[in-house]
Amino acid sequence: MEKTKITIDIEKSEKAIRKAFSTCDDLKFRQMDIGRERKVRGFLCYIEVNVGNEMLNVLGRMIAFLESLSAEEIEQTVKGNTFALSDAEPYEYMEDAIKGVLIGDAVLFVDGFAGALKIPDKGYPKMGVSESDEEKVVRGSSESFTDSEKANTALIRRRIRNTGLKVKEFQVGVRSFTNVAIVYMEGLADTKLVEETHRRLTEYDIDGVMDSGVLEQLAEEAWYSPFPQFHSTRRPDRAAIAILQGKVVVLVDNSPVALMLPADANSFLKTSDDYYNRFYMASFARLLRYAAAFFALTLPGLYLAVTNFHTQILPTPLLLSFWQARIGVPFPAALEVLLMELSFELLREAGVRLPGTLGNTIGIVGGLIIGQAAVDANLVSPIVVIVVAFTALCSFAIPNEEFAFSFRILKFLLIFLSAWLGFFGFLIGLFGVLVHMAGLKSFDTPYLTPYVGPQLNGYQDEKDALVRFPLRMIWKRPIYANMNERTKLKKKEK
Amino acid sequence: MYVNNGEISSRQTFRLYVFDLMGIATLLLPPYLAQLCGIDGIWAILIGTGAGVLYLIYLGWVMKRMQMDACTYLRENTGVIFRFTTVGLVWLHSIITAGFCAYVFSNLMQYTLVRESKFWIILFVIVLVAAYAVSGGIESRARVYEVLFLPVLIPYIAMMLATIKDFEFVYVEDVFRVSGRQLLEGSYLVFLFLAPLFYSLFLIGEKEKNYGRNVVKTILCSIGLSALILFLSYVLLVGNFGENALAKMRFPVVTIMSTIQFKGNFLKRMDALMLGVWFFTLYALLNLHLHYGVLLLKDAALKENKNQKAKQEGRQTKWWQLVVPSVLVFGIAYVLQQYEDGIRLFLNYYAYVAVPIMVVLPLVFVIVGRKNKSA
Numbered sequence: 040m041e042k043t044k045i046t047i048d049i050e051k052s053e054k055a056i057r058k059a060f061s062t063c064d065d066l067k068f069r070q071m072d073i074g075r076e077r078k079v080r081g082f083l084c085y086i087e088v089n090v091g092n093e094m095l096n097v098l099g100r101m102i103a104f105l106e107s108l109s110a111e112e113i114e115q116t117v118k119g120n121t122f123a124l125s126d127a128e129p130y131e132y133m134e135d136a137i138k139g140v141l142i143g144d145a146v147l148f149v150d151g152f153a154g155a156l157k158i159p160d161k162g163y164p165k166m167g168v169s170e171s172d173e174e175k176v177v178r179g180s181s182e183s184f185t186d187s188e189k190a191n192t193a194l195i196r197r198r199i200r201n202t203g204l205k206v207k208e209f210q211v212g213v214r215s216f217t218n219v220a221i222v223y224m225e226g227l228a229d230t231k232l233v234e235e236t237h238r239r240l241t242e243y244d245i246d247g248v249m250d251s252g253v254l255e256q257l258a259e260e261a262w263y264s265p266f267p268q269f270h271s272t273r274r275p276d277r278a279a280i281a282i283l284q285g286k287v288v289v290l291v292d293n294s295p296v297a298l299m300l301p302a303d304a305n306s307f308l309k310t311s312d313d314y315y316n317r318f319y320m321a322s323f324a325r326l327l328r329y330a331a332a333f334f335a336l337t338l339p340g341l342y343l344a345v346t347n348f349h350t351q352i353l354p355t356p357l358l359l360s361f362w363q364a365r366i367g368v369p370f371p372a373a374l375e376v377l378l379m380e381l382s383f384e385l386l387r388e389a390g391v392r393l394p395g396t397l398g399n400t401i402g403i404v405g406g407l408i409i410g411q412a413a414v415d416a417n418l419v420s421p422i423v424v425i426v427v428a429f430t431a432l433c434s435f436a437i438p439n440e441e442f443a444f445s446f447r448i449l450k451f452l453l454i455f456l457s458a459w460l461g462f463f464g465f466l467i468g469l470f471g472v473l474v475h476m477a478g479l480k481s482f483d484t485p486y487l488t489p490y491v492g493p494q495l496n497g498y499q500d501e502k503d504a505l506v507r508f509p510l511r512m513i514w515k516r517p518i519y520a521n522m523n524e525r526t527k528l529k530k531k532e533k
Numbered sequence: 534m535y536v537n538n539g540e541i542s543s544r545q546t547f548r549l550y551v552f553d554l555m556g557i558a559t560l561l562l563p564p565y566l567a568q569l570c571g572i573d574g575i576w577a578i579l580i581g582t583g584a585g586v587l588y589l590i591y592l593g594w595v596m597k598r599m600q601m602d603a604c605t606y607l608r609e610n611t612g613v614i615f616r617f618t619t620v621g622l623v624w625l626h627s628i629i630t631a632g633f634c635a636y637v638f639s640n641l642m643q644y645t646l647v648r649e650s651k652f653w654i655i656l657f658v659i660v661l662v663a664a665y666a667v668s669g670g671i672e673s674r675a676r677v678y679e680v681l682f683l684p685v686l687i688p689y690i691a692m693m694l695a696t697i698k699d700f701e702f703v704y705v706e707d708v709f710r711v712s713g714r715q716l717l718e719g720s721y722l723v724f725l726f727l728a729p730l731f732y733s734l735f736l737i738g739e740k741e742k743n744y745g746r747n748v749v750k751t752i753l754c755s756i757g758l759s760a761l762i763l764f765l766s767y768v769l770l771v772g773n774f775g776e777n778a779l780a781k782m783r784f785p786v787v788t789i790m791s792t793i794q795f796k797g798n799f800l801k802r803m804d805a806l807m808l809g810v811w812f813f814t815l816y817a818l819l820n821l822h823l824h825y826g827v828l829l830l831k832d833a834a835l836k837e838n839k840n841q842k843a844k845q846e847g848r849q850t851k852w853w854q855l856v857v858p859s860v861l862v863f864g865i866a867y868v869l870q871q872y873e874d875g876i877r878l879f880l881n882y883y884a885y886v887a888v889p890i891m892v893v894l895p896l897v898f899v900i901v902g903r904k905n906k907s908a
Contacts, residue, residue: 349805463646466812476677478669491676
């Protein structure tokens with residue numbers, strides 16, 4: 040689309056702005072006559088509430104300063120940014136000026152000046168930095184990302200005070216003009232990865248981007264996969280760790296969820312306090328999470344395969360107690376498991392949608408009262424309640440919600456296959472999931488990294504996989520970091 | 534950054550070949566070997582493995598002469614008729630072997646896990662998932678087995694070692710009873726199970742002076758480990774069941790798993806769970822042959838490329854290139870099921886048709902390629 044240059048004729052500019060913002064009552068339009076002789080016309084426009092009071096005070100002082108100048112001096116002052124405003128690049132085109140107003144800047148037009156002065160503020164109302172509700176850690180910062188991309192960038196920069204930390208900002212959304220920032224460490228992140236990220240994020244013309252999840256879905260290669268190919272986080276420290284590992288972080292305005300890439304299955308099972316705690320604790324917790332992920336996927340299916348098809352595996356007393364527990368239950372075991380799993384998902388969904396304390400109540404009512412009542416009424420056997428509850432517990436132990444969800448959804452596939460074909464169906468399902476994961480890639484990095492191709496990084500990535508080796512032994516950055524900057528830890532020479 | 538170039542690493546090659554070689558060999562070989570050689574089957578394993586090593590060295594020699602993978606070599610250095618005939622032969626063999634693998638696989642699953650289910654349903658599910666696995670290409674397949682290697686191998690070895698407590702030395706004492714002819718037959722039988730080595734000619738390797746040397750070295754390690762596992766399994770099976778009983782069993786290695794009892798009595802029988810070992814290894818072999826069934830079809834359809842884009846498009850698997858081999862594999866497995874002893878039928882095909890061709894064909898590749906070059 041061709042852009043319209045801002046001319047020295049302020050009448051034209053005013054018309055263009057008024058036309059663009061017609062019936063936009065939230066646009067504030069302040070006309071002024073400035074200069075010594077009050078002959079120079081100017082106007083300031085901004086969206087109400089966006090521009091903070093502090094910035095308006097600065098503007099007032101600025102305009103007062105302009106009043107003492109002649110027309111020529113005013114033009115020189117505006118052109119030369121004598122006010123020393125940060126980020127005060129003048130707009131050359133009308134479309135850019137309009138976009139600036141929409142982004143949250145105040146824009147000043149002065150007669151005789153072929154441009155418009157951006158007075159940056161980005162003062163849209165937003166939530167402050169609060170404690171993270173998700174991705175809880177035992178040790179480490181409790182700060183969470185906010186809805187503002189600028190604030191989120193600052194939260195990362197607070198953790199990495201280095202000029203190498205680059206923030207590449209652009210707008211996405213032909214109507215929403217949402218700010219998107221690609222944050223990475225120059226030298227550490229592969230330049231191809233940064234370019235590819237930018238390419239994929241801008242690949243689509245979309246009306247509006249209300250959350251990073253929208254961009255994530257559009258930029259994913261395997262859109263049909265239940266597995267997320269971007270690693271999301273709400274924690275600035277997690278994002279900072281990722282950047283230092285050579286990953287790229289994507290921040291989207293209005294979204295408290297940052298995207299880290301490339302992603303691999305292993306990274307979804309890590310938490311930030313894995314690096315803050317001693318390696319015994321971190322490794323034990325990680326092993327536990329791996330086991331939890333496995334059982335979150337397989338336990339109901341395995342239960343059905345064993346109890347319906349291969350009872351020879353179980354010792355007689357255990358088999359008898361299973362059988363006894365099912366006496367009087369009217370449904371087949373597969374339907375019983377399916378019903379319980381669906382009921383649990385329903386409880387979970389209800390718990391999420393209800394306000395805070397009510398949500399917790401739903402968990403107690405559903406889990407304890409309804410569960411107990413269902414067992415007493417012989418609708419389900421206690422063993423199935425235990426299996427479903429344990430599976431749920433396992434899925435909650437997976438630190439990333441999107442990743443946990445993929446296991447929860449695939450669990451139903453395994454339930455179906457195990458109920459149909461027993462242990463054979465279970466193995467087929469498991470193999471299918473593994474084959475699918477083996478074929479997945481996130482920005483050219485295999486999803487099963489570092490369990491595949493570890494030799495490419497000297498087997499160093501395996502030190503931060505199933506178990507976390509002592510920090511002093513993890514001296515190399517992962518495979519996706521820039522080849523020449525792989526060393527991240529070395530002892531100082533005395 | 535990783536690249537999608539159809540190449541697999543040495544570690545992946547090693548692990549993939551261990552699965553390809555040991556899975557079906559540990560499952561099918563022991564009863565046939567016991568029939569032919571009894572306990573002297575251990576010597577047959579050693580001689581057969583030795584023959585396999587020689588075959589691999591010979592293939593290495595061929596690779597060095599070709600300096601590229603067989604598909605590219607045939608395309609660039611031989612005439613259309615020769616290329617289509619040889620590629621057609623290898624393709625047909627791949628499909629037949631994949632069909633056989635699918636037949637054994639489905640049989641094993643039906644016999645041990647889901648007796649009530651229909652054979653064709655089991656076969657259909659197996660072929661469907663195999664086709665899905667193959668659609669991901671060799672890199673994706675290699676990644677699966679790179680990950681599965683230790684989780685499959687460690688329990689298998691541990692379980693086999695757990696059978697030592699029932700080992701009867703009296704069953705294995707009486708060695709060197711077998712005739713030379715029987716030993717030779719047994720060794721050839723072992724060699725038959727090393728036939729997947731032929732496909733190493735089709736692996737894409739680095740362009741280097743000693744082309745194929747790394748591949749040969751890696752696969753040599755795979756043969757070593759597979760032979761060791763087979764040897765141990767065979768000794769333990771003979772030591773547990775005796776050669777006469779072993780000769781009459783269908784899947785003795787599965788039966789032996791059902792005899793293992795652990796203290797604490799939590800899990801009574803491990804055979805159902807341990808079937809995972811053959812599930813994954815048989816899938817590896819089925820996928821190997823189906824992969825080449827698809828790859829060779831793709832290669833045959835590859836036009837002499839005018840530009841890079843067309844070349845890239847040609848490399849992508851078209852739906853029919855995946856569906857046709859899969860349907861044929863299903864059909865062959867289904868037909869084999871109709872015979873009383875499908876395994877014997879297939880072994881005869883292997884012994885008298887496939888393996889002799891696989892031994893001669895690489896040499897023919899080199900001779901024809903050279904002749905065309907000099908012409």
